[in-house]
Amino acid sequence: MTETYDLLNIDSLLSADELALRDTVRAFVDRRIRPHIAGWYEQAVFPVEIIKELAELNLLGMNLPGYGCPGRTAVDYGLAALELEAGDSGLRTFVSVQGSLAMGAIHKHGSEEQKNRWLPRMAAGDVVGCFGLTEPTAGSDPGSMKTFARRDGAGWVLTGTKRWIGLATIAQIAIIWAMTDDGVRGFIVPTGSPGFSATTIGPKLSMRASIQCDIVLDEVRLPADAVLPHARGLRGPFECLTEARYGIIWGAMGAARDSYETVVKYSQERLQFDKPLAGYQLTQEKLVNMALEINKGMLLAVQIGRLKDAGRLKPHQISVGKLNNCREAIQICRDARSMLGGNGITLDYSPLRHANNLESVRTYEGTDEIHTLILGQHITGIAAFR
Structure with missing residues (x-):
């Protein structure tokens, strides 16, 4: 923090490693984000070219341990979020959706096979994920969601809609939350699955350098191992x-x-x-x-x-x-x-x-x-x- 507003020497509460991480992310924002953000915002463009750069800085799933993830502390992650949003909220949101929501869901609730299959590639920026919870009529009250997953033999069939889902049009997988006969369950849904479609929401007056989408799930068929085994209920x-x-x-x-x-x-x-x-x-x-x-x-x-x-x-x-x-x-x-x-x-x-x-x-x-x-x-x- 610069002297103009760090009135309490808050930097003294941070370790040398934490300050070094903060300064690295700040320099990246100064070099790659600030010169371009006004144009990206005006043109409503999310710069997909920075995804690999964010991965190279170990910012994707950065506070998750194992499975190719950086395993940094919560404070480290917070400092990275601070500097990214000083550039633009939309860019910090990408890191949040990818790391905290999509990767976090797999890390917390997935099987070992799911973790090993997806997390290393997501940490490397080779696979982008999104997180489908909110619906057109279920924002603050996700318990009223209408998206439903029914059993079909050993597998599942998903039907419903989701709204305001970050990154869905560029994602390779979606974490979709759906009601079942046994309550709310989470599913890993490849976005190339028949019946899955995502469209960008626009025009927007906010978060223009970011991607928010509508998702339609029209009888999307999934195998038994698509379900997150350790997530039950809200x-x-x-x-x-x-x-x-x-x-x-x-x-x-x-x-x-x-x-x-x-x-x-x-x-x-x-x-x-x-x-x-x-x-x-x-x-x-x-x-x-x-x-x-x-x-x-x-x-x-x-x-x-x-x-x-x-x-x-x-x-x-x-x-x-x-x-x-x-x-x-x-x-x-x-x-x-x-x-x-x-x-x-x-x-x-x-x-x-x-x-x-x-x-x-x-x-x-x-x-x-x-x-x-x-x-x-x-x-x-x-x-x-x-």
């Missing part, structure tokens, strides 16, 4: 979502930090009434408020990461981080945009792009309302979801 997908939510806690602060740094530099260079904007009291108040929230958000991320690495993280603590850091990050990005004036609505500056992206980040992996209710239940002992 706990299966929820455990994967917990991993993805963890990355968001860090990533949102990356978008906030980049917006803050952009407006600090701008306010020092932009003259109004013969002096820099940074010299005005209202400007300094806004910058101070941004820096305070970034520092608090980073402390929250580090603490949650340390708890996760120690095996002591509880589900409600993920909700604390996701709710707080998304909420504060989007406000920082919006305030930064306002300080840029009219220039802030152009792609020459990052804050409005970040704010637009965070509208999606704030919604997926649990809305503010869902995480509020999770915390409300933890505090009161009463579930108020219905």
Whole structure:
């Protein structure tokens, strides 16, 4: 963290190896993402050419042990997410969907054969995965999903639809969650299977340098070994979502930090009434408020990461981080945009792009309302979801 906003020397909480990893990812973002992201965003292009580069940096499934995966710590993963989202939320989302959701589902719930077959190739970027849980009428309430998998001899037949599924049009496999006669089960579905189709959702005002899709499953036939044997009920997908939510806690602060740094530099260079904007009291108040929230958000991320690495993280603590850091990050990005004036609505500056992206980040992996209710239940002992 640079001195302009690391008011508490948060870098001192990180090891030399953690700082080196962060700096490596930051340099990659500076070299490969920043020069191109405005164009990718404007043209609604996800740069598939960076997938292998992300793999070479050991960022795919980076906190998963074994099976060709890097096996880094939760804090390492968080720092990578921070730097990637400082570039763009869509690029951090790719790493999250591939590593936390698709690879995470196989790693947590798959058989040894499934792990050995898929995880090394996914870590290398040779196979892309997606994660099909959300449906057109089942977002916050996945228990009401309509996608159904019925037995057909020794195999299965899947029918249904999924919506807002990241990467589905470029994926080779999809982790599909479906209702069965025995409750919710997960399946590894090759996207080339007859009856499987994915179409890109557009046009979008958010996450434009990313891919979100509709999936249709029309009598997709699968062998018996397509099912994830260790996932039964909604706990299966929820455990994967917990991993993805963890990355968001860090990533949102990356978008906030980049917006803050952009407006600090701008306010020092932009003259109004013969002096820099940074010299005005209202400007300094806004910058101070941004820096305070970034520092608090980073402390929250580090603490949650340390708890996760120690095996002591509880589900409600993920909700604390996701709710707080998304909420504060989007406000920082919006305030930064306002300080840029009219220039802030152009792609020459990052804050409005970040704010637009965070509208999606704030919604997926649990809305503010869902995480509020999770915390409300933890505090009161009463579930108020219905």
